Amino acid sequence: MALRSTLRRDLLPAGFLLLSLTVSFAQEPAPTPKAQAEVGVKQDVPAPPKSYPPELVQKGAALFRQDCSFCHGRNAGGGETGPDLTRSKLVTDDVDGDKIGPVVRNGRPDKGMPRFDLSDDQIAGLIAFIHTQQTTALTKIGGRKGVDASDLQTGNVEAGKQYFNGAGGCATCHSPSGDLSGIASRHQGLDLEKQMLYPKHAKSKVTVTLASGQTVAGTLEYLDEFTVGLVDSTGSYRSWRTRDVKFKIDSPVDAHVALFDKYTDDDIHNLMAYLQTLH
Ligand code: HEC
């Protein structure tokens, strides 16, 4: 926590500075007169209005490492496939999850951000962790960032194949000689890793129930916190305000999100090695 305040100012806009101080020193003792002079020195910072209990941050950290770190990096500092959340304006603007919550629950399926079905408590933990990381990132303790490009060649093909057919359950939906035949030719390197972790182009089905009780089913084309849009059986695009309708989404690719809780780094490396043999 001993980063100089000048450096902080150089790196980040003022609003960010305020927020990160507020969050990170949540558990520090009350200020001393010296505090104002040496912002950024441990234990010498004014008491913040908002504090996150350490247990909550810890729970959030564990969940983040399971579900989010592949893409956003272990410490939320960004990975190859997801943006740096510690520098995200959305995160900076977030108050008690009002911005982060909807992104996590709805995802941005068309942009590579899956949606997560998590409880309010789980989301609260993630939010506490992400905000806390905004400051930790500044200390540059940093850490591993997802899976690096240079890591992609380090896996064991045979172990990957075993995981694919066994513990990973991949074979229940995929076949190396069927849908995944030639996958290594269609996608290379990080692009292949992205497809494996969270296949972008996968389509979900959605059934929308209108206020009248009528239902419309189709392929989900658009979803955010305000709008749900689909392409119906005639090929027409239709959309509604989410608050005017009810809708139910069926996406087999959610299995990939569930896998985030199971993979170890080694599993991912081994799977990558194996998939890269499927030309
Ligand atoms: C498969 C990769 C992937 C996973 C897993 C993932 N994300 Fe994301 N996330 C992304 C991508 C890609 C974006 C950027 C989407 C865009 O460009 O709009 C994003 C965007 C976000 C944003 C918005 C950032 C901004 O500035 O707009 C937040 C917040 C976020 N993710 C949180 C999470 C959390 C929390 C988790 C775990 C529960 C998670 N993500 C899991 C890929 C991922």
Ligand code: HEC
């Ligand atoms: C419950 C079913 C299910 C399971 C289990 C599953 N997947 Fe998938 N996977 C999908 C669906 C659905 C898609 C999207 C297919 C599409 O693009 O239409 C997909 C897409 C993919 C793709 C991208 C294919 C392409 O052509 O772009 C890869 C790679 C992949 N999965 C690998 C895996 C691996 C590795 C595992 C195991 C660790 C796994 N999947 C487990 C359902 C599953």
